[in-house]
Amino acid sequence: MDNLIEMKGITKRFPGVIANEDVDFELRPGEIHALLGENGAGKSTLMSVLAGLYRPEEGSMVVRGEPANFNSPRDAIDLGIGMIHQHFTLVQSQTVTENILLGLDEPRFLMRLGRYDEQMAHIGDQFGLQITPDAKIWQLSVGEQQRVEILKMLYRGVEVLIMDEPTSVLAPQEIEELFHTLRSMVDEGKSIVFISHKLNEVMEIADRITVLRQGKVTEAGIDPATTSKAELATLMVGRKVLFDLQVGTSNPGEVVLELDGVSATNDKRLPALRGIDLKVHSGEIVGVAGVAGNGQSELGEVITGLRTCTDGRIEVNGKDVTNQSARSSIDIGVAHIPEDRTHVGTAPNLSITDNIIMKKYRVPPLARRASLDRDAAQDMAEGLKEEYSILAPSIETPTRMLSGGNVQRVILARELSSQPMLLVAMQPTRGLDVGAIEGVQRLLLEQRESGAAILLVSEELEEIFILSDRIVVMYEGEIVADGVEPDPAKIGLLMTGGLSAQASERGL
Amino acid sequence: MDSPRWLAPLVSFVAVILALAIGAVILAIIGGNPFRAYAHIAGAAFGGLGVFSDTLVKATPLIFTGTACAVAFKMKLWNIGAEGQFFMGALGASIVILAGVVSEDASRLVTLFAMAVGGAVFGAAWGFIPGILKAKLRVNEIITTLMLNYIAFALVNYFIFGIWSEGGFQMTRTFQRAAWLPRLSDLAEQFPIMRGLTTHAGFIFAVIVAIIAWYILFRSLWGYEIRLIGDNPRAAKYAGIKITRNTILVLMLSGGIAGLGGMSEIAGVIHRLQGSISPGYGFTGIIIAWLAKLNPLIVIPVSILFGGLILAGREIQPAGVPRLIQGVILFMLIASEVFLRYRVRIARKTA
Numbered sequence: 001m002d003n004l005i006e007m008k009g010i011t012k013r014f015p016g017v018i019a020n021e022d023v024d025f026e027l028r029p030g031e032i033h034a035l036l037g038e039n040g041a042g043k044s045t046l047m048s049v050l051a052g053l054y055r056p057e058e059g060s061m062v063v064r065g066e067p068a069n070f071n072s073p074r075d076a077i078d079l080g081i082g083m084i085h086q087h088f089t090l091v092q093s094q095t096v097t098e099n100i101l102l103g104l105d106e107p108r109f110l111m112r113l114g115r116y117d118e119q120m121a122h123i124g125d126q127f128g129l130q131i132t133p134d135a136k137i138w139q140l141s142v143g144e145q146q147r148v149e150i151l152k153m154l155y156r157g158v159e160v161l162i163m164d165e166p167t168s169v170l171a172p173q174e175i176e177e178l179f180h181t182l183r184s185m186v187d188e189g190k191s192i193v194f195i196s197h198k199l200n201e202v203m204e205i206a207d208r209i210t211v212l213r214q215g216k217v218t219e220a221g222i223d224p225a226t227t228s229k230a231e232l233a234t235l236m237v238g239r240k241v242l243f244d245l246q247v248g249t250s251n252p253g254e255v256v257l258e259l260d261g262v263s264a265t266n267d268k269r270l271p272a273l274r275g276i277d278l279k280v281h282s283g284e285i286v287g288v289a290g291v292a293g294n295g296q297s298e299l300g301e302v303i304t305g306l307r308t309c310t311d312g313r314i315e316v317n318g319k320d321v322t323n324q325s326a327r328s329s330i331d332i333g334v335a336h337i338p339e340d341r342t343h344v345g346t347a348p349n350l351s352i353t354d355n356i357i358m359k360k361y362r363v364p365p366l367a368r369r370a371s372l373d374r375d376a377a378q379d380m381a382e383g384l385k386e387e388y389s390i391l392a393p394s395i396e397t398p399t400r401m402l403s404g405g406n407v408q409r410v411i412l413a414r415e416l417s418s419q420p421m422l423l424v425a426m427q428p429t430r431g432l433d434v435g436a437i438e439g440v441q442r443l444l445l446e447q448r449e450s451g452a453a454i455l456l457v458s459e460e461l462e463e464i465f466i467l468s469d470r471i472v473v474m475y476e477g478e479i480v481a482d483g484v485e486p487d488p489a490k491i492g493l494l495m496t497g498g499l500s501a502q503a504s505e506r507g508l
Numbered sequence: 509m510d511s512p513r514w515l516a517p518l519v520s521f522v523a524v525i526l527a528l529a530i531g532a533v534i535l536a537i538i539g540g541n542p543f544r545a546y547a548h549i550a551g552a553a554f555g556g557l558g559v560f561s562d563t564l565v566k567a568t569p570l571i572f573t574g575t576a577c578a579v580a581f582k583m584k585l586w587n588i589g590a591e592g593q594f595f596m597g598a599l600g601a602s603i604v605i606l607a608g609v610v611s612e613d614a615s616r617l618v619t620l621f622a623m624a625v626g627g628a629v630f631g632a633a634w635g636f637i638p639g640i641l642k643a644k645l646r647v648n649e650i651i652t653t654l655m656l657n658y659i660a661f662a663l664v665n666y667f668i669f670g671i672w673s674e675g676g677f678q679m680t681r682t683f684q685r686a687a688w689l690p691r692l693s694d695l696a697e698q699f700p701i702m703r704g705l706t707t708h709a710g711f712i713f714a715v716i717v718a719i720i721a722w723y724i725l726f727r728s729l730w731g732y733e734i735r736l737i738g739d740n741p742r743a744a745k746y747a748g749i750k751i752t753r754n755t756i757l758v759l760m761l762s763g764g765i766a767g768l769g770g771m772s773e774i775a776g777v778i779h780r781l782q783g784s785i786s787p788g789y790g791f792t793g794i795i796i797a798w799l800a801k802l803n804p805l806i807v808i809p810v811s812i813l814f815g816g817l818i819l820a821g822r823e824i825q826p827a828g829v830p831r832l833i834q835g836v837i838l839f840m841l842i843a844s845e846v847f848l849r850y851r852v853r854i855a856r857k858t859a
Contacts, residue, residue: 306746327748336746344746347739354732358747361732370728 002065004029004191005050005081005160010059012045019045020056021215027160032182032192034206036199037236038291038459042215043195044086047162050193051083052076080159084149086168092138096120096131100152123154128177128184142268143174150181161185162193167201168293179205197236197291199229199496211235233492237461247445250469252281254317256422256453257303262312263477264302272298274477275312280422280453285444287468288457291495295477296457297339300426303455304336305329316422330359335420337411337428339457341404345411348400352392353381355399356414384413389439405436412443423447423454429463441467461488516801516848523844527837534832549830552823553816561692561705565777567808567815569594569786571714572769573793574800574807575721580635580762582725582802583738587759589638589653590766591790592660593631597767598774599664600630602781605683606672612684619686623771624713631767632760634660639759643752649759657790661783668781679782689776710772714808717765721804724761734758766790787818795838 005027012020020042027033035043048054050061052070061068063079070076073083090099097116101107107116117133124131129147137145146166153161163182167175182192182205196202202209202224209222211232218235257280266272272295280286290296301307303314305326314322316332329336338344346355357377360366365376381395390409392402399407408428415423425444429437444467448454458464464471465486473481473494481494492498532542553563573590580587587593601623604610610622638652665678672680692705725731733754737744741751773785796814800806817830 304746305748325748326746327750330748338746340742343740344742347736347743349739350735354736357732358736358743361729367729370730372727372729372732374727 002029003027003062004064006062007046007050008060008062010046010049010056010061012042012049012054012056018215020049023059023212023215023217024220025050025210025217026221027191027193028208029191030186030189031207032186032194032205034194034196034202034209035212036196036202036209036232037212038197040459041212041236043212044164045215046212047083047164047193047195050076051081051162053083077156077158080157081162082153082156082158082160083162084146084153084164084166086164088145088149090137090145090148093136095134095136096140096148096151097133099137099148100155104156120151120155124151127154127188128181141174142169143177146170146174146178147181154185158190160191160193162195164195165197166194167196167198175201197496199232199493199498202232203229213237229493229496229498230489233496233498234489237488237492247466248449250284250448252284252469253451254282255279256282256317257455258315259303260313260315262302262309262314264298264307264309266298272477273302273309276477276479278455278472278479278482280455282421282451282453283448284469285448285454285456285467287464287471288455288474289461289464289471289491289495290457290459290474292459294474294495296474297426298477299474300336300339300424300455300457303329303422303424304334333418333421335415335418335423335452337408337415337423337425339426339430341407341411342400346399346407349398352385352390352395352397352399352402352410353377355410356381356384356395358414360414360418384417387417388413405432408432408436408440412440416443416447419450420447420452423452424457425454426457427459428456429458429460437463461491519844519847520841523840524837527833527840530836530840531829531833534836535829540829545829548823549817549820549833552820557701558704559819561707563812563816563819564707564711565815566818567811568708568711568714568776569769569773569789570792570796570811570814571711571718571808572772573766573789574796574811575714575718575793575804576762576766576769577793577797578800578802578804578807579721579725579734579765580758581738581797583734583754583758585642585755585759585762586650587635587638587653587762588650588794589634589656589660589790590762590769590793591786591788592653592657593634593763593766594770594773594786594790595657595660595664596634596763597627597631597770598781598785599660599667599770600626600628600767601771601774602626602667602672602680602683603630605687606680606781612686614686616686616688616690619684620689620775623687623775624768627767627771628764629767631770632764634767635759635761635763636756639756642759643755653759664781665783668783672781674780680780682780683775687775688779689772691776706777708772708776710776713768713772714811717768718804718808721765725804766793792818795834799838799841 003026007023007025010020010023023046025046035047037043045054049056052073052075068079076082091102097113097120100120101116120131120133129151131144131147131151137148140148166178170178186192194205206224209224209232210220211218213236259276259278262273262276263271264273276299288296288299298307302309305324305328308323313320316334321329321332342348357366357380361372366373378395385392385395388409390413391406399410402410428444429440432440441463444454444456456464456467471484471486471491472479473484473491475495475497484491484494528546535542535545552559554560573594576590576593577587604622604626610619634656637656638649641647641652642649668678668680674681689708689710691708692702696703725734733744733749736747737749737751737754744751769789770785774781778785792814796807796810800810814834817834821830
């Protein structure tokens with residue numbers, strides 16, 4: 001069978017990172033081709049190149065036997081290639097039909113949309129997409145909004161549909177509907193690229209699977225019938241060279257953090273945590289493995305007082321702190337390295353000093369009655385800038401001027417210098433370069449030595465393996481395994497829902 | 509990447525010079541002599557003790573409203589209701605006198621203090637309403653503060669047309685002397701040079717209020733919280749700061765300062781409550797707060813400059829010229845921000 005699309009030797013670099021390195025990808029007509037990989041493996045980047053959003057530094061593309069060179073997504077759509085991104089691009093206050101027509105040359109002048117409404121409904125029926133053309137977007141569920149995005153592409157005559165993590169926002173029954181739609185599109189002769197990191201889904205829907213890891217293809221065009229979830233998980237997660245880090249042995253003490261049946265909802269008020277039981281002892285690092293979006297963020301937030309639990313109980317040092325305020329969480333010695341450094345962890349336009357004192361300004365020596373002792377603040381900032389090697393022209397520099405690694409050092413300096421009893425470290429090394437990663441990991445181990453209880457949430461399995469004294473795995477808001485051995489294949493399966501907790505207790 | 513300290517003032521200075529140049533071109537096009545016009549404006553506003561004193565009188569309410577706006581804007585609360593809060597302050601101060609809260613025989617100190625409290629409380633109440641609406645119901649404060657302006661005007665009208673109307677005119681009776689802020693001309697007997705100088709003690713209070721506001725914003729724990737919320741509310745929440753409480757308190761502080769301005773204006777200049785106590789000081793305060801980069805200390809000189817331009821507006825025909833210059837200055841200063849935020853570089857488009 002001839003290939004519809006051939007991408008050859010694609011290399012795409014961003015400042016400081018290589019997102020894709022010498023990647024080949026082939027798509028046959030009428031197939032669902034899954035692109036599998038961890039977050040940051042380069043799946044979305046590769047497909048954004050195919051959709052005309054990025055221009056690769058190296059490599060070539062052939063579409064239907066003709067060389068293709070895209071300057072914009074419009075060029076890609078002209079050749080029948082369209083991409084639906086994770087974050088939808090819809091106008092909330094407009095109707096379905098208006099959103100689909102947006103950016104097209106029709107209707108020419110008068111907004112007589114009745115005719116178009118019928119047309120939309122007709123195309124929808126054809127592919128099993130139930131929509132209400134005159135409904136406003138804000139009235140629709142996420143699943144329905146996704147259908148509008150698909151319809152937008154179909155209306156533009158797209159033959160190749162790229163879907164970036166389409167199931168991450170959907171409820172289970174909506175996923176079934178989506179799969180039904182995808183199959184009927186293939187029946188109509190369309191081709192689909194399905195980006196995912198969920199093994200179950202990929203095994204269910206894909207005709208062929210290509211696995212990416214760290215920007216490179218680990219294996220291309222796998223037939224799902226000839227592989228297993230365990231094999232895919234190993235291909236996806238793999239093993240990296242370990243750093244030369246003196247990990248040492250842990251010496252766990254008393255229970256510092258205890259969660260008992262904790263449940264919570266996410267920002268969309270959907271269940272995000274379902275009955276979490278978890279203990280962290282002093283002098284121990286507990287690593288939480290999991291694919292992003294399985295409740296890890298919410299877990300960090302309920303412990304640090306930034307999100308309320310709907311059920312369950314949280315204790316720190318034996319005291320009930322369920323639904324305490326962020327303020328009292330800070331006061332009792334809970335430090336928090338937040339996931340989002342720029343939007344939560346720092347105030348980007350304020351100086352390093354102002355960012356360093358964020359959690360200590362209420363108490364002496366920084367507070368003198370109602371006034372802030374600026375000299376004391378500057379002394380503290382100068383001291384910590386030195387101690388944590390924050391590279392910046394001065395302590396008055398706004399943190400938006402700093403590199404990611406240095407912003408993280410500012411946060412670490414602030415959180416770790418208070419000798420916390422409990423440290424919640426969310427993705428502490430994400431996006432940092434190798435040297436910075438090692439520095440952060442060293443600091444975490446030092447905290448463990450000095451007796452802090454550490455909850456480490458990371459998408460980097462290697463990091464969890466290196467640092468953790470105990471590993472738990474989260475999947476869809478539950479802890480599906482507690483105290484598993486660092487086996488990438490097995491943890492990979494647990495992370496992607498390919499293996500239930502009971503099965504893991506029986507030893508696979 | 510960090511921009512040097514001298515860059516911001518230099519850019520602002522160049523922007524003002526350019527604005528004056530553009531104003532000159534416009535004046536020349538419409539057939540005026542820009543140099544004579546500018547000389548006249550400068551003379552009318554700053555050209556002598558008498559006129560400078562009048563400039564300070566005009567600057568006084570602007571310092572209050574400019575400071576009020578700067579405080580709220582620092583937390584990204586867009587209070588555009590300083591005008592209404594100014595009117596409410598004037599009303600609160602008048603109630604103290606006209607409803608007999610202080611007796612007519614009370615000393616000047618007691619009377620003025622009671623008026624200041626009345627003004628601040630009424631202004632703060634006009635900040636509390638949008639504050640609590642935003643904090644509890646997430647109602648946009650731009651809308652509420654704007655709408656409350658009109659309610660304040662109508663409320664003042666109710667009193668001056670009805671209850672306190674003096675002989676059917678739309679104004680109250682003149683307040684007793686104890687309710688007048690002292691003027692420089694009160695000292696004319698000891699210092700003859702002060703004769704006829706209308707600058708009143710409200711100017712001193714305005715400067716003190718601006719200094720206190722500066723201290724709160726840049727040297728106090730509360731001000732640190734305000735600045736943190738203003739820059740990144742999510743980080744503030746993460747640092748354990750209560751945003752709802754601060755929303756209400758900061759809008760009350762802002763309204764209270766504007767209300768003090770209203771009190772200062774009727775106690776220092778008008779000596780009665782009437783409909784026309786402000787030619788839009790509250791709205792000019794918005795511009796002043798921006799030009800001062802939300803720093804209450806810089807609000808003081810900027811207000812004096814604007815006070816001079818307002819005063820010169822009376823002297824110059826057409827009176828719109830100083831306003832035009834105000835507008836062009838504002839435009840240039842806002843446009844100049846781009847040079848502070850970005851480094852401008854000429855680049856050729858690569859194929």
